Amino acid sequence: GLQIVWDRYDAMQPQCGFGQLGLCCKVCNMGPCRIDPFGDGPKTGICGATADTIAARNLVQKIAVGASAHSDHGRDIAHALLLTARGEGKGYQILGRRKLNALAQELGVETDGRRIEEIAEEVAEILLAEFGKQEGELIFAQRAPEGQKKYWREAGIMPRGIDREIVEALHRTHIGVDNDYRSLILGGLKAALGDGWGGSMVATELSDVLFGEPWPVRAKINLGVLSEDEVNLVVHGHEPTLSEMIVKAAQEPEMVKLAKENGAKGINIAGICCTGNEILMRQGIPMAGNFLQQELAVSTGLVEAIVVDVQCIMPALTDVASKFHTKVISTSPKAKFPGAIHIEFREEDALDIAREIVRTAVENFPNRDPEKVNKPEGTMDLVAGFTMENVFHHLGGRFRATYRPLNDAIIAGRIRGVAGVVGCNEVSIVHDSAHIAMVKELIKHDVLVVQTGCSAIACAKAGLMQPEAAFKYAGKGLQEVCEAVGIPPVLHLGSCVDNSRILMACVEMVKEGGIGEDISELPVAGAAPEWMSDKAISIGSYVVGSGIFTVFGRPLRVKGSRAVDEFLRKGLEDVVGATWEFEEDPIKAAHIMIEHINRKREALKLRPMMYAAEAA
Numbered sequence: 001g002l003q004i005v006w007d008r009y010d011a012m013q014p015q016c017g018f019g020q021l022g023l024c025c026k027v028c029n030m031g032p033c034r035i036d037p038f039g040d041g042p043k044t045g046i047c048g049a050t051a052d053t054i055a056a057r058n059l060v061q062k063i064a065v066g067a068s069a070h071s072d073h074g075r076d077i078a079h080a081l082l083l084t085a086r087g088e089g090k091g092y093q094i095l096g097r098r099k100l101n102a103l104a105q106e107l108g109v110e111t112d113g114r115r116i117e118e119i120a121e122e123v124a125e126i127l128l129a130e131f132g133k134q135e136g137e138l139i140f141a142q143r144a145p146e147g148q149k150k151y152w153r154e155a156g157i158m159p160r161g162i163d164r165e166i167v168e169a170l171h172r173t174h175i176g177v178d179n180d181y182r183s184l185i186l187g188g189l190k191a192a193l194g195d196g197w198g199g200s201m202v203a204t205e206l207s208d209v210l211f212g213e214p215w216p217v218r219a220k221i222n223l224g225v226l227s228e229d230e231v232n233l234v235v236h237g238h239e240p241t242l243s244e245m246i247v248k249a250a251q252e253p254e255m256v257k258l259a260k261e262n263g264a265k266g267i268n269i270a271g272i273c274c275t276g277n278e279i280l281m282r283q284g285i286p287m288a289g290n291f292l293q294q295e296l297a298v299s300t301g302l303v304e305a306i307v308v309d310v311q312c313i314m315p316a317l318t319d320v321a322s323k324f325h326t327k328v329i330s331t332s333p334k335a336k337f338p339g340a341i342h343i344e345f346r347e348e349d350a351l352d353i354a355r356e357i358v359r360t361a362v363e364n365f366p367n368r369d370p371e372k373v374n375k376p377e378g379t380m381d382l383v384a385g386f387t388m389e390n391v392f393h394h395l396g397g398r399f400r401a402t403y404r405p406l407n408d409a410i411i412a413g414r415i416r417g418v419a420g421v422v423g424c425n426e427v428s429i430v431h432d433s434a435h436i437a438m439v440k441e442l443i444k445h446d447v448l449v450v451q452t453g454c455s456a457i458a459c460a461k462a463g464l465m466q467p468e469a470a471f472k473y474a475g476k477g478l479q480e481v482c483e484a485v486g487i488p489p490v491l492h493l494g495s496c497v498d499n500s501r502i503l504m505a506c507v508e509m510v511k512e513g514g515i516g517e518d519i520s521e522l523p524v525a526g527a528a529p530e531w532m533s534d535k536a537i538s539i540g541s542y543v544v545g546s547g548i549f550t551v552f553g554r555p556l557r558v559k560g561s562r563a564v565d566e567f568l569r570k571g572l573e574d575v576v577g578a579t580w581e582f583e584e585d586p587i588k589a590a591h592i593m594i595e596h597i598n599r600k601r602e603a604l605k606l607r608p609m610m611y612a613a614e615a616a
């Protein structure tokens with residue numbers, strides 16, 4: 001029979017309590033050691049490491065892995081831009097001239113009288129050097145408000161180089177290096193800040209340069225986007241360098257002709273996870289779903305090929321695909337899957353390789369077995385494509401691209417504040433339920449919600465990303481703003497690396513004035529109600545590290561150490577101006593965020609909410 005993620009989850013029960021509490025250590029070969037949190041068992045590992053050290057060390061390793069994933073993605077985009085600028089990236093064009101010029105100005109790159117490729121080459125070189133930089137401070141970290149930079153410098157967590165902080169964080173976790181949980185966690189935050197203000201921000205900025213800046217675009221979402229009479233090619237993973245080329249190749253007349261020769265009406269590209277978000281944001285390509293829908297997409301029997309690159313691709317995919325005609329095509333030299341066809345992707349031959357992948361999918365169409373087809377019904381409309389630059393273009397009106405109207409709406413009590421709700425799906429939670437419940441509760445209380453990643457996909461499927469959603473679900477104040485500007489109450493800001501757009505939106509809110517001198521004073525909050533990946537831990541770490549109070553659903557695996565748990569939930573306030581909280585009930589979590597936003601409003605002496613009684 002067909003085994004999918006929920007079956008495997010059931011088979012895994014009960015899961016190990018030591019692991020869940022963060023009290024299992026496998027750092028050296030004298031272990032594994034397990035600390036007994038309750039009874040008379042060992043209170044230290046064989047080397048003497050306490051529960052505090054072990055829990056903090058486990059957490060820091062996860063931050064480092066998450067930061068490395070985003071940052072390696074950023075490096076790949078920078079490399080693709082460099083090759084394109086040098087005329088070696090076949091198929092790519094530099095489409096984001098405005099962003100390139102803005103970056104050139106910020107980085108001190110001369111633009112007068114130079115070709116766009118020369119400017120792009122220098123910008124790419126400068127940002128690539130950020131990965132290996134050994135001293136000083138990250139360039140994009142300088143974008144943060146002075147207050148945040150002061151926190152980072154005083155705590156010694158201002159990142160120097162993107163890779164350096166990840167390496168140092170890992171070094172700290174080797175046996176017998178950093179044994180102080182506070183010091184370990186600060187080391188982790190430093191690596192995470194290098195992700196948020198480094199690797200991820202480079203990924204976002206240079207994707208905008210290479211593929212163009214997103215602009216609001218209507219699209220369709222959910223498994224119903226899979227077509228019965230077209231070739232379905234699903235792109236899954238993270239990097240737009242691949243998915244953008246697949247879209248380009250699939251639109252070529254020869255490829256469409258080949259599809260028709262093979263009995264299909266055309267070629268339908270659909271996305272899963274963040275590589276889907278990237279092409280949704282820029283081109284309105286339909287989304288098939290999020291993390292927990294990857295096997296479901298294949299099990300429709302409608303998918304000719306699922307092409308994957310890196311991150312969040314279940315190894316089980318090849319087994320599920322083997323029950324259907326679906327070909328799993330891996331493309332990254334870093335991510336191979338037994339049972340998959342490997343067509344290695346190189347930016348130098350990007351378009352030719354994309355053509356080969358599309359051709360493989362098209363030629364598989366005649367193998368579709370009608371007996372095994374189970375076409376899912378239903379799609380939802382959404383508007384995606386918001387960015388730090390364009391979102392408040394809307395709030396400011398086209399001729400006044402400014403955050404003033406947002407800040408004014410917050411000051412006046414029309415909008416309570418802003419929440420970033422992001423992150424994964426997690427199998428123990430009813431699929432998407434926590435994202436949807438939390439976001440509905442927030443907008444009902446006049447909190448504007450910005451989203452990325454699988455969380456954005458969840459809420460889009462629930463219809464929360466259409467302008468009409470404001471009338472159905474939002475509080476009166478938020479409704480008025482959405483109506484005036486024509487935006488949904490929940491804004492899709494892109495893929496997980498695009499959480500850097502949320503950081504920059506906060507920077508703009510501070511700059512605009514009137515609602516806080518640094519990010520930690522803003523009436524904003526973050527959340528990841530269904531998080532599961534190490535990348536989510538890195539994101540949470542840099543968001544908290546950047547002064548934004550953040551609520552995770554299931555707790556980080558540190559509950560076996562009261563000291564670590566308290567440091568994350570209370571102690572970090574004095575260090576970075578924000579803390580974590582953990583709450584599995586999404587409605588309760590939303591209210592924790594609302595109360596936090598209310599406290600920030602009170603501290604800023606903002607007016608009471610305009611329609612407080614109705615929102616309560």
Ligand code: SF4
Pocket residue numbers: 016017018019024025032034
């Ligand atoms: S204690 Fe650690 S090594 Fe042992 S079963 Fe649990 S998670 Fe695995």
Ligand code: SF4
Pocket residue numbers: 025026027028029030031032033044045046047048049054175176
């Ligand atoms: S580092 Fe210490 S606690 Fe961890 S496995 Fe080795 S001996 Fe055990």
